[in-house]
Amino acid sequence: IFLKALHIQGFKSFADKLKLEFGAGMCVIVGPNGSGKSNVADAVRWVLGEQSVKSLRGSKMEDVIFSGSSARRPVGMAEVSLVFDNSAGTLPLDFQEVTITRRVYRDGESQYYINRSLCRLRDIQELFLDTGSGKEGFSIIGQGRIDEILNLKSDERRLLIEEVAGISKYRMRKKEALKKLEDTQKNLERLNDIIVEIE
Ligand code: ATP
Numbered sequence: 001i002f003l004k005a006l007h008i009q010g011f012k013s014f015a016d017k018l019k020l021e022f023g024a025g026m027c028v029i030v031g032p033n034g035s036g037k038s039n040v041a042d043a044v045r046w047v048l049g050e051q052s053v054k055s056l057r058g059s060k061m062e063d064v065i066f067s068g069s070s071a072r073r074p075v076g077m078a079e080v081s082l083v084f085d086n087s088a089g090t091l092p093l094d095f096q097e098v099t100i101t102r103r104v105y106r107d108g109e110s111q112y113y114i115n116r117s118l119c120r121l122r123d124i125q126e127l128f129l130d131t132g133s134g135k136e137g138f139s140i141i142g143q144g145r146i147d148e149i150l151n152l153k154s155d156e157r158r159l160l161i162e163e164v165a166g167i168s169k170y171r172m173r174k175k176e177a178l179k180k181l182e183d184t185q186k187n188l189e190r191l192n193d194i195i196v197e198i199e
Helices: 037-047 121-130 145-150 154-165 166-197
Strands: 002-007 018-021 077-085 095-107 108-113 118-119
Touching: 002 037, 037 077, 037 095, 095 121, 108 121, 154 166
Parallel strands: none
Antiparallel strands: 002 018, 002 077, 077 095, 095 108, 108 118
């Protein structure tokens, strides 16, 4: 898969609708300090489900919404879409092109879409798991990240290799299955208590 386009509106410094189209090969975004280069990378991670406001360089989620400038009033909603070329079928969806959208309003209401159909954050995370393109994937390498990877502890390095090898999906499912088992066990215990009481 490759990222064909990025549509931004009301996100951080981008008040107006902005469409960036990326061709195959290398693209470079250049600009003076503070012009919004990192905001573009933040937008990509944000759509892919980034929940950490700290890593988005804010203090609350509302900070991703354009907060106004000397020339413009603040806006009420931020929306970012990523358009992926899926002709190689890497994403398990029967579409040549896959658009992922995230939207957030000032009251905190937030929505995710896959090809304009409302979905859950989880659906987006699952879609990109093991493709190497998720928010923790290696397609986005932030400033300082290389040093961080070199300094990882051995168990953290293992997690990284697991994502590359494509087993994080199974780790996530195992965790969910264990949680279900635990809940079921608790239900069974409750049932047993009730049976004992009735008898
Ligand atoms: P550098 O080269 O210094 O890393 P950059 O081009 O990566 O800079 P960014 O960090 O992407 O720049 O952009 C920072 C700019 O975005 C700041 O001017 C900041 O005021 C603006 N900005 C961030 N969040 C918002 C927001 N919610 N509303 C309006 N402007 C914002």
